[in-house]
Amino acid sequence: MTALITRIFLAAFLFAGIFVGVVKSQEAAGDISESEIVSLKKELAEAADASSSTRMRRAYKSVVRDGEKLLKSSPAAPNRYRVLDIVFQSQKRLLAQEKSDENRDALLETCAKLAEAPDELADLRLEADMLLSEQRLSAKNADVKERAVALAELIERYRGTPGEAKSLMFASQIAPKLEAFDLEMQILRTMQDRFSDHHGVIEFRRKSLAAGRIEALFRGTFKRMDGTSLCFPVDRLGHPCLMVFWSKRTEGFDVALKKINEYQDEHPGRFDYYSFNLDGLPDAGEATLRDLGLNWTALQLPGGRNSQTFRTYGRREPVSILVNAYGYTLLTPTENYGRGHDGKVNPYRFDDVRITSGRYLAQLQSLFIGDFLVADTDDSGSEQLKAPLRVIQERFVPGPLRYRLTGEEALANYQKAVQLCGEAIVKFSDDPELWRIRNRKIIALLGMWKMTGEPKYLEQAVQVARDLLASSLPERAKVVPRFCMAKAALRSGRGDVKSTLSKFVEAAGGADAAGVVVAAAAILALDANSRELHDHYRGIVLEKHTEDPAIWPVTAFLRDRFHTLDLLKVKLSRPERRVRARYGDIVSPRAHAVNHGLDPMTRRLPDIALKTLDGGTLNLPKNTKGKLTLLLFVEPPADPGADFPVRLDAKGQPTKNDDPLRNVMDYAFEFAER
Known part of the structure; x- marks a missing residue:
């Protein structure tokens, strides 16, 4: 049995085909020269192309000899581990071709040296570490349970190191062979939680693990034809996008692209379209798109079909990938759904459940921009700035009214705010309170960046922030420019x-930082795609700052259970939730809304002053007179004379029994009369 386990391990180890690029480092005093390392790597690559097995073995032995010469001449070189790794790879392949005690002992000797590499080079030492572990386990005739424990310990040792992703990929193939199915599931969850944006891990899961559907972050930097680099997802956070991979060489590509564009007609302005042509055309296919009447942004994709981006996200063409407001997409199988789904995947359509409402998106956009950081209407500063500040502040519409603006209306407000701020800065250039205007200009420029996807506005905001931080400022004036610099x-x-978020908070007082600083850190964590850091700062906000009205827009977001459900995830249809169930997540939106493991809200209702229809004032919770009070929030129609809308059935007729709005209002009126 032990021999079988060893063969299984070595087969997975030697032939998994998982190789991570050698870490590059700067040449330093005492280092082995970069040119010699590059030459050795080239020699290793050429050995694999030898015309016969005999010549291949000789070529690998030559690589080992040349590598050992370099190590002998520089035994203490800081970059010696890069050479050791090349020697190790050669010896490993040599052993696969010529199994002998001499080759095995030489490989294990190199493993022992490579295993001493520091954590920053953990990806280089991982394979050596695993072989040494296998040697120890085989020596004591370890059973499958002992091997599973050793595998779990190895994964834990590599957590947080450059070798973590590689360790998970290796372990995911070994665990099922050890019948360690719980460990296998834990590995898959870790891959999803910690490496949803790792191109190598995503490609590995789709190819080697035959994963059905994968929630992945669309990440990458691509150039437009004007030379501007767009960074995904950060440049388009808050904006759903359709990423389209296509080739002119594919028959019917023009029909396919027009079908994909149908969403533009069905949901005008809801999606941004980005085109990735795979043919290496000089204009990235921009002229072809215009000829087809498609107003998409053409992005250059060096390498085309061979690019890591296409291998990770596309894999077939033409195909459209829906990327949601957090930058996440659901990658489907390359061939079949399986039985019951009529075989082939439809590459052009996606479930409409993933189409996010306009107000939901507007709320996310406002938070990512940082509108809440300039919501303060305090005008206790300079007298001459009060009037221009009031005019500028009108362009920053407070929530929830901000969430009812269209994208065009929001952008127009930010553009006008930048103009007004610029005029005020010129006119009152010597006013010591001018930071109030500059802060608003920074947020307005961030708004223009987020609403248009144009990085030049971020660059302008950074320049204003850098100049502002270089001047003498009160502490409260530094939050906005630091927020901008962190972005x-x-x-x-x-x-x-x-460390970026920690420095942002520490600069404002650390544990004593104001609520607005911690709230901003929680939003910045979403920019960084870190659920762990977001939850950390979220916890601080809800524990210490819930009564702070300056951050109520953020607090409302953090407390919203449906926002929490969708946070840094793909919104799934009911059948697709089985995918997430496999990783142990709660999948029912209804259960999530009622109770999904978060602490129930126990704080009292904040003080609210409401106007009654007769012009009076209702102060809650003060005026409840000790009675149970039901608050029902209903948005009236835009037309004061119109009735509330009625839900229509599939035939477009008003529903008779399924009218939740009137049902809940009837219940409220009945409840009030008790």
């Missing part, structure tokens, strides 16, 4: 996400 840092990928 730019997250977009560029500079630095660690956790």
